Amino acid sequence: MTGVALEAHAVTRRFGAFTAVDTVSLQVSPGEVVGLLGANGAGKTTLMRMLLGLLPASEGRVDMLGGPPNRERRRRVGYVPQNLGLYRDMTLAENLDFVCGTYGTPLPAVPAELVRYADVLVAAMPLGAQRQAAFLAALSHGPELVLLDEPTSGVDALARAALWDTIRAQSDAGVGVLVTTHYMQEAQQCDRLLLMARGRLVGQGSEADLIGDTRALAVRTDDWAATFAALNAAQVPVILDGRAVRVADTDADDVRRILEQAGLAATVTAVPATIEERMLVLARGADRDGARSVS
Amino acid sequence: MIVKEFRELVRDRRTVGLLVGLPLILLVVFGYAANFYVDHVHAAVVGPQAEQVAAALPDFFDVTTVDPAGTEQHARDLLRDNRVDVAFVADTDVTALVDGSNLFAAQSIVGALNGMGDTVSTEVLYNPDLTTSWVMIPAIIGLILTFIGTIVTSIGLVREREAGTLEQLAVMPIKPSTVILGKITPYFIVASIDMVVVTVLGMLLFDVPFNGNVLTFALGAAIFLFVVLGIGVFISTISQTAGQAIQTAFFFLLPQILLSGMIFPLDAMAPGVRWIGYLLPLTYFTMISQGVMLRGAGIDSLWPAFLVLAVMATVVFTAATLRFRRDLAPERRPRRRGTHAGATSGGAA
Numbered sequence: 001m002t003g004v005a006l007e008a009h010a011v012t013r014r015f016g017a018f019t020a021v022d023t024v025s026l027q028v029s030p031g032e033v034v035g036l037l038g039a040n041g042a043g044k045t046t047l048m049r050m051l052l053g054l055l056p057a058s059e060g061r062v063d064m065l066g067g068p069p070n071r072e073r074r075r076r077v078g079y080v081p082q083n084l085g086l087y088r089d090m091t092l093a094e095n096l097d098f099v100c101g102t103y104g105t106p107l108p109a110v111p112a113e114l115v116r117y118a119d120v121l122v123a124a125m126p127l128g129a130q131r132q133a134a135f136l137a138a139l140s141h142g143p144e145l146v147l148l149d150e151p152t153s154g155v156d157a158l159a160r161a162a163l164w165d166t167i168r169a170q171s172d173a174g175v176g177v178l179v180t181t182h183y184m185q186e187a188q189q190c191d192r193l194l195l196m197a198r199g200r201l202v203g204q205g206s207e208a209d210l211i212g213d214t215r216a217l218a219v220r221t222d223d224w225a226a227t228f229a230a231l232n233a234a235q236v237p238v239i240l241d242g243r244a245v246r247v248a249d250t251d252a253d254d255v256r257r258i259l260e261q262a263g264l265a266a267t268v269t270a271v272p273a274t275i276e277e278r279m280l281v282l283a284r285g286a287d288r289d290g291a292r293s294v295s
Numbered sequence: 296m297i298v299k300e301f302r303e304l305v306r307d308r309r310t311v312g313l314l315v316g317l318p319l320i321l322l323v324v325f326g327y328a329a330n331f332y333v334d335h336v337h338a339a340v341v342g343p344q345a346e347q348v349a350a351a352l353p354d355f356f357d358v359t360t361v362d363p364a365g366t367e368q369h370a371r372d373l374l375r376d377n378r379v380d381v382a383f384v385a386d387t388d389v390t391a392l393v394d395g396s397n398l399f400a401a402q403s404i405v406g407a408l409n410g411m412g413d414t415v416s417t418e419v420l421y422n423p424d425l426t427t428s429w430v431m432i433p434a435i436i437g438l439i440l441t442f443i444g445t446i447v448t449s450i451g452l453v454r455e456r457e458a459g460t461l462e463q464l465a466v467m468p469i470k471p472s473t474v475i476l477g478k479i480t481p482y483f484i485v486a487s488i489d490m491v492v493v494t495v496l497g498m499l500l501f502d503v504p505f506n507g508n509v510l511t512f513a514l515g516a517a518i519f520l521f522v523v524l525g526i527g528v529f530i531s532t533i534s535q536t537a538g539q540a541i542q543t544a545f546f547f548l549l550p551q552i553l554l555s556g557m558i559f560p561l562d563a564m565a566p567g568v569r570w571i572g573y574l575l576p577l578t579y580f581t582m583i584s585q586g587v588m589l590r591g592a593g594i595d596s597l598w599p600a601f602l603v604l605a606v607m608a609t610v611v612f613t614a615a616t617l618r619f620r621r622d623l624a625p626e627r628r629p630r631r632r633g634t635h636a637g638a639t640s641g642g643a644a
Contacts, residue, residue, distance in 0.1 A: 085462065087460055102467050
């Protein structure tokens with residue numbers, strides 16, 4: 001397939017006075033894995049549903065496989081929703097039978113690791129196997145475009161790696177893939193990243209592009225909880241990574257001063273920023289913009 | 296904890312509706328509808344002495360037909376067609392033919408006739424012993440169909456929404472009409488089997504007669520099933536969870552039980568409540584099932600009930616499936632703003 005597999009032109013979705021997705025434009029090309037990143041509530045799932053034509057856009061336009069999303073074009077799309085879309089009170093074999101019967105395609109070869117679940121109810125399968133089964137069902141009709149909503153949520157690292165192997169195999173075969181996630185580790189698996197915050201697309205490119213000139217500080221302290229609380233109270237963009245406190249886009253002297261005033265001893269050192277920190281900075285920027293537009 | 300519970304409660308509109316609406320419904324029903332005594336009945340008087348007999352009848356008998364040329368067969372036809380509750384054949388002797396399928400009216404009539412002494416001989420038709428189960432079982436068949444049609448169907452449909460598989464169906468190449476048909480057909484079949492089982496068991500266990508045409512009965516049941524399935528589909532479109540579906544279905548089910556004439560006779564209800572009964576599909580199915588099973592009535596006399604059910608089925612089923620389609624074919628929904636803004640500028644950074 002040539003051209004663009006999926007394209008959104010300034011799509012907006014409002015629910016009453018609330019704007020869930022705000023003038024977002026994006027493209028997914030065949031063979032490309034595009035990661036749609038954003039924190040919970042950033043608008044990723046709403047955007048995904050608009051891209052599929054399951055939710056009408058309040059404004060803007062979506063082109064999927066050469067035209068507006070409709071039933072005929074969706075036939076050429078594979079979709080794995082966040083909640084998998086499998087019938088939990090049916091076995092894996094029954095689910096595959098239903099999906100393939102609907103698409104009119106032959107039953108796919110069941111991978112060795114799923115064979116033992118063929119006659120097991122989906123509800124009784126481990127989550128990793130359920131997600132793998134959802135992939136199998138969604139890809140069984142040979143789609144040209146695949147949309148995956150939080151596809152590896154809740155699965156262990158090994159199962160996640162296996163699912164990403166499947167995603168890469170699809171893109172290698174020329175399938176365009178759009179995958180939403182809030183796992184930043186998964187971002188590195190994508191060819192291109194889109195970053196959403198508060199319904200807006202606030203950045204796109206590679207991981208390095210997204211991080212840009214964002215600065216980060218690591219704060220080493222014995223009392224991480226009090227340190228986090230003090231910095232958070234001072235409205236500094238701070239995140240907690242385990243027990244490590246990290247601060248984004250803030251001057252080191254400002255951080256030291258805040259901690260001194262709070263009576264906390266800490267060592268502050270500059271470190272390379274991560275996408276999480278960039279997201280935090282962008283989300284706060286979007287918040288401020290939103291607050292300004294409301295006021 | 297108490298404050299928390301109240302906060303949750305007032306935000307759950309369906310539960311508030313149940314808590315406020317249910318007592319009001321029960322109050323109205325038991326205040327105005329819960330009355331087994333029928334204080335007037337429709338009567339016909341036929342035969343050579345019809346005019347004299349009609350003039351002598353107490354006010355309890357609301358004489359709607361006086362036909363001196365009428366015969367006993369004419370009187371029986373009037374009863375079979377449910378046009379009167381009692382028909383007097385006034386010849387040399389006076390015989391009162393009573394419609395036993397209208398249980399409470401029949402009991403009141405027999406009581407009134409007994410008070411008139413030996414001047415009138417009485418014959419109760421269709422339910423000679425005035426057995427309650429003979430009247431209840433045709434109505435209970437309708438109640439079972441209502442239960443399956445509303446509660447079971449709505450839960451089955453809402454389960455798709457809860458599991459997220461409804462969204463998956465919307466992505467798959469299945470027409471919305473196929474999805475709806477595929478979802479409803481099993482319930483239609485199960486309800487039909489239930490109906491046959493209950494009808495046969497009712498006949499075997501309680502000796503309920505089946506005097507009419509099976510096809511007439513099946514047609515009435517099928518139309519009624521479309522109405523209640525439509526209600527079930529509609530409930531599923533306004534419910535996000537199985538719990539909500541059950542609550543909402545309860546609102547539909549309770550009036551059917553109390554106000555359809557199944558328990559309390561419609562004729563004994565206050566006019567302000569009786570009209571609610573005439574809005575309920577079970578009222579009309581009960582007319583058909585009792586008419587066919589007990590009186591052997593045909594479509595020629597039951598057509599008004601068939602017509603009302605057919606209109607209800609068309610309206611309810613169409614409206615419900617159109618609402619359900621919106622979840623499966625969202626691209627058909629009209630959008631409030633322009634569909635093709637066209638611009639690619641905007642938030643993409």
